[in-house]
Amino acid sequence: MRIFVTGGAGFIGSQFIRDWVTRFPGSPVINFDKLTYAGNLANLAPVAGEPGYSFLEGDVCDKDALLEAIPENADAIVHFAAESHVDRSIAGAAEFVRSNVMGTQVLLDVARERKVKRFLHISTDEVGGTMDPQEWFKEDGKLDPRSPYAASKAAAEHLVRAAGATFGLDYIITRTGNNYGPYQFPEKLLPLAICNALEGQRIPVYGDGMQIRDWVHVSDNVRALMLLLRHGRAGQTYHIGGGVPRTNLEVLAMLLSLVGQPQSLLVRVADRLGHDRRYAVDISKISAEFNWAPRIPFAQGLRETIQWYQENQAWVNAVRSGEYRTYYQRQYSQLQQAKHTGSAGVI
Ligand code: NAD
Numbered sequence: 001m002r003i004f005v006t007g008g009a010g011f012i013g014s015q016f017i018r019d020w021v022t023r024f025p026g027s028p029v030i031n032f033d034k035l036t037y038a039g040n041l042a043n044l045a046p047v048a049g050e051p052g053y054s055f056l057e058g059d060v061c062d063k064d065a066l067l068e069a070i071p072e073n074a075d076a077i078v079h080f081a082a083e084s085h086v087d088r089s090i091a092g093a094a095e096f097v098r099s100n101v102m103g104t105q106v107l108l109d110v111a112r113e114r115k116v117k118r119f120l121h122i123s124t125d126e127v128g129g130t131m132d133p134q135e136w137f138k139e140d141g142k143l144d145p146r147s148p149y150a151a152s153k154a155a156a157e158h159l160v161r162a163a164g165a166t167f168g169l170d171y172i173i174t175r176t177g178n179n180y181g182p183y184q185f186p187e188k189l190l191p192l193a194i195c196n197a198l199e200g201q202r203i204p205v206y207g208d209g210m211q212i213r214d215w216v217h218v219s220d221n222v223r224a225l226m227l228l229l230r231h232g233r234a235g236q237t238y239h240i241g242g243g244v245p246r247t248n249l250e251v252l253a254m255l256l257s258l259v260g261q262p263q264s265l266l267v268r269v270a271d272r273l274g275h276d277r278r279y280a281v282d283i284s285k286i287s288a289e290f291n292w293a294p295r296i297p298f299a300q301g302l303r304e305t306i307q308w309y310q311e312n313q314a315w316v317n318a319v320r321s322g323e324y325r326t327y328y329q330r331q332y333s334q335l336q337q338a339k340h341t342g343s344a345g346v347i
């Protein structure tokens with residue numbers, strides 16, 4: 001398969017590419033990413049020199065760049081690129097509308113022009129809005145986005161479905177719960193809390209901390225994405241999740257006891273505006289059709305994720321200091337130097 005991945009320098013996209021290159025060595029995969037604050041080429045360091053993998057810096061709103069980058073008859077586009085943090089969308093929604101809505105439409109147009117065979121669109125359980133206590137979000141449930149981020153993702157979904165109905169685009173939409181695992185930018189709850197806990201720093205709890213989220217390990221999500229990319233039914237939406245929604249306080253209590261820090265590190269802060277109380281994603285469709293289930297129990301995944309952050313302090317420091325933003329440039333100039341002096345080097 002020849003695939004074109006957008007947003008592959010982010011958290012989930014980079015896991016997808018690392019796993020793809022490991023599973024299908026030599027199979028061509030292009031990573032197209034704007035390298036916003038959330039894009040970090042260090043996330044691709046383990047596969048950067050592998051045959052088949054290539055990186056192109058670019059914006060999904062840039063039609064000319066996409067037309068140049070996407071090969072005719074590519075087997076698939078896997079569309080991760082998006083602004084992804086709810087708090088940032090509350091602070092300013094414009095970039096969310098631009099990248100998540102406009103960007104998706106531009107990509108859909110180019111997919112059609114380039115006769116791409118399949119469009120795998122990565123969406124979120126947040127498009128369903130907050131769920132009542134016993135309610136589960138199913139694939140045919142109503143969309144009720146309540147943050148600018150969720151609204152932009154819901155709009156993008158509509159555009160994908162419209163391209164399917166209008167132009168016969170072969171698409172699949174996935175909606176995932178909260179992913180966690182290595183290489184996640186420490187602004188989202190778990191990586192932020194892990195980094196703070198490891199340093200004995202306080203952890204901000206929004207409101208009463210009783211908000212409920214469904215946590216799925218990023219590797220389990222990526223395994224589902226690869227399955228659906230190859231075998232999913234065209235025009236379908238599939239939910240992916242961990243199956244065990246938990247309160248933020250429960251998750252943070254587990255984390256602190258695993259790290260061996262006191263619960264007193266948790267500090268209540270002002271609640272997020274319009275904070276969704278409960279997400280609970282129903283995963284019975286993908287389970288029934290493909291026998292897919294998450295394999296990594298939350299306690300194990302959390303322990304391993306903590307260990308990853310402990311062992312990758314250099315990655316954390318580079319992100320926190322902002323040094324990661326020059327990683328690519330440094331690698332690139334090293335490559336140029338290596339070429340100049342005749343020694344080997346690959347970005
Ligand atoms: P992320 O913020 O870690 O990474 C996003 C990536 O997209 C970055 O590399 C960034 O540089 C790139 N990007 C942003 N705007 C771009 C643009 N205009 N053009 C090209 N590249 C651009 O996000 P993530 O957590 O890896 O999420 C990936 C996708 O999965 C997103 O679409 C998100 O909405 C969705 N999702 C995430 C979660 C989660 O828990 N993280 C849950 C459900 C769905």
Ligand code: TYD
Pocket residue numbers: 085086087178187188189190192204205206209211212213248272
């Ligand atoms: P987050 O990781 O931002 O993901 P999302 O809002 O997309 O679910 O937040 C997860 C939950 O944790 C959410 O209920 C907000 C809460 N939260 C905190 O309590 N403190 C924090 O510092 C952050 C970032 C989030």
